[in-house]
Amino acid sequence: MVWLVIGLIGLIAAAEYYSLTGLPRYISAKSRPSNRTSEPGVPFLLRTTLQNVSRLPATLLTVTERIPPAAHNAEHEQNGKEARLELDATGSRLSYKTWLMPRQQLIKEIPMRIDTRGCYVFRGTSVYVGDFMGLKGSVREFERHEEIVIYPEPLGGTELKDTLGGYLGEISVRRFILEDPVLTIGLAEYTGREPMRAINWKQTARSGRAMVNQYDHTTELSAAVVLNLEYTARYEADRALLERTLSCARSVIEALEEKHIRYSFYSNLLTAGAVGDWLYVPEGLGAAHMHGILEGLGRSTLDTSESPASLLDRVLRHADQGRCCIIITPDGKKDGSLSGGAGSKAMTEPERDIPALAARISERTGQSAMVLAVGEGAVTRWL
Secondary structure (H helix, E strand, O other): OHHHHHHHHHHHHHHHHHHHHOHHHHEEEEEEEOOOEEOOOOOEEEEEEEEEOOOOOEEEEEEEEEOOOOEEEHHHHHHOOOOOOEEOOOOOEEEEEEEEOOOEEEEEEEEEEEOOOEEEEEEEEEEEEEOOOOOOEEEEEEEEEEEEEEOOOOOOOOHHHHHHHHHHHHHHHHHHHOOOHHHEEEEEEOOOOOOHHHEOHHHHHHHOOOEEEEEOOOOOOEEEEEEOOOOOOOOHHHHHHHHHHHHHHHHHHHHHHHOOOEEEEEEOEEEOOOOOOOOEEEEEOOHHHHHHHHHHHHHEEEEEOOOHHHHHHHHHHOOOOOOEEEEEEEOOOOOOOHHHOOOOOOOOOOOOHHHHHHHHHHHHHOOOOEEEEEOOOOEEEEO
8 A cells, every 4th residue: 555655656746747847848839810911900810829749638738929019809808708818917918728638739719900000020929838736837938920910091081082083084084185106006997087197107008098096095004103201390299190191092002903003103111020122013903912012001110211302203213104193192281281282382391392203203104193192181182
């Protein structure tokens, strides 16, 4: 009987020793958001994979996720029934308890949401592995760097949509009245109803019949979207104005997508944690093209890499004939001086550069450039 008790004590001591020194090495954790990008306030999943590859069970695991302060546990807010999920006082850690049998893997999915635009980093997981007797334990750290980008919200209201639709309509009508020979899609025999300027004299001489050019007025319409975030009165209080400017840029891009108009993107954005470059995105169309640009808007730090003059000069060097240009810029003036025209005395650098360079872009492309001045209460069209 004594030997049985001694043997039992020895087994308990061995299990306790192994749970403190050996078991933590066989526990692993890997966490990441389910999406690379998301909309403000839309839930996504923080997916954590826990694994125990040892031959003994892990009877107590306390998992702590290091989350951005702006992230919220959506499941906890909705029903309040998930007792194991707790946010600490700083709002940057999310903890829950679980256990794992030998050779078992557990995938834990926690609904999260972030309400504000930006680039957010989930920095990994720490796991507290409790001992066999429940007296103490050890902690393992699993560092990660997983990003999620929250897009800016689209600008509310129909005013911008109507303004942009009117501008694109003007461009289409102008292209219909004043045909661009670059957009010729074919030839047709002259019927007498076509204007004389449409006659292709070379083809007429070759065929012996009067031939006229046929023009494409709509399908080849393309645009350059130019986003400037630099203006004179930059203060911390103006962050909301810059956020509205990003929202305006998103709304313009989505409007071009709806109309199936190909577009390029120029900006002077500085971005956080960026792998790509959003100073210039070549012309394209489609969901991948749009979401690529929206990711850059979401990553913006609201700082700038160059002046408006430098940005628009870069656009001018690449301006193509027939391409319309949409310039988006914040209007920090309370009196609306930016939208008041080039003659406004209140305009200072860098606002003074925008109208002059927009006029030069119009001359180069043959299409009127449009400046959207984003103010605190409205978006005003200049030009």
